[in-house]
Amino acid sequence: MPIDYSIIIPAYNEEDFLQATLSALQEAIPRLDLNGEIIVVDNNSSDKTVEIAAAQGAKVIFEEINQISRARNAGARAAQGRYLIFVDADTIVPLALLQQALINLERGHIIGGGACVAGDIPLHFSMQLLLNLWNFISIYTRNAAGSFIYCQRDAFETIGGFSEAVYASEEIWLSRNMKKLGSKRKQSFCIIKQPPVITSMRKMQWYSPLRIYLYLLLLAVFPFTVRIKSLCTLWYRRPS
Numbered sequence: 001m002p003i004d005y006s007i008i009i010p011a012y013n014e015e016d017f018l019q020a021t022l023s024a025l026q027e028a029i030p031r032l033d034l035n036g037e038i039i040v041v042d043n044n045s046s047d048k049t050v051e052i053a054a055a056q057g058a059k060v061i062f063e064e065i066n067q068i069s070r071a072r073n074a075g076a077r078a079a080q081g082r083y084l085i086f087v088d089a090d091t092i093v094p095l096a097l098l099q100q101a102l103i104n105l106e107r108g109h110i111i112g113g114g115a116c117v118a119g120d121i122p123l124h125f126s127m128q129l130l131l132n133l134w135n136f137i138s139i140y141t142r143n144a145a146g147s148f149i150y151c152q153r154d155a156f157e158t159i160g161g162f163s164e165a166v167y168a169s170e171e172i173w174l175s176r177n178m179k180k181l182g183s184k185r186k187q188s189f190c191i192i193k194q195p196p197v198i199t200s201m202r203k204m205q206w207y208s209p210l211r212i213y214l215y216l217l218l219l220a221v222f223p224f225t226v227r228i229k230s231l232c233t234l235w236y237r238r239p240s
Contacts, residue, residue: 004034006079010071017090069162090200111182112151113190114144146171
């Protein structure tokens with residue numbers, strides 16, 4: 001039976017979240033008309049990430065270089081589907097969201113898109129404000145959050161996939177390139193407002209609101225920092 005869409009999950013030491021992510025997807029896929037597959041890209045994990053992925057029936061591939069964009073691109077190369085859906089390993093995708101993304105892609109006039117984001121825990125007021133602000137920006141600038149991105153495979157390959165020149169914000173670069181290609185093809189890049197994707201707010205538990213705001217200010221003032229891994233600690237360094 002041919003595969004219509006591929007769900008690609010980059011994962012580095014995600015034993016605490018991956019099982020719930022996969023379980024939600026495995027429950028949703030049989031309820032959809034199209035045939036899907038799940039690919040977990042092990043990005044040098046040292047915990048039980050690979051064992052959990054295999055036990056849940058996902059296809060597991062390995063990407064040696066610890067970089068989010070490389071892991072996403074490796075998963076895309078292994079994918080069989082004509083549609084690609086990128087999901088973070090700490091993220092729950094509601095059935096209705098996955099269904100709407102596939103409907104959008106099947107219609108043909110949508111090249112890809114993303115979804116609004118909801119947290120998995122109650123947040124400090126300042127952090128909820130930040131999340132609300134991101135959703136507003138995402139909708140009106142049509143930039144996808146990295147936790148959920150969907151697109152036409154041929155469009156993904158045409159733009160060269162995710163930029164491997166950056167260690168963070170690769171979803172923003174992809175969104176920009178998709179919008180440019182979509183403009184040429186008369187296709188739109190669509191952010192799904194409801195239901196939102198539900199993603200872990202663990203970074204907002206690990207770091208204080210002040211530290212997160214200062215880090216985002218640094219990225220805004222010095223955007224070249226996303227090209228230097230040692231300066232992207234929010235994505236690559238976890239507290240013990």
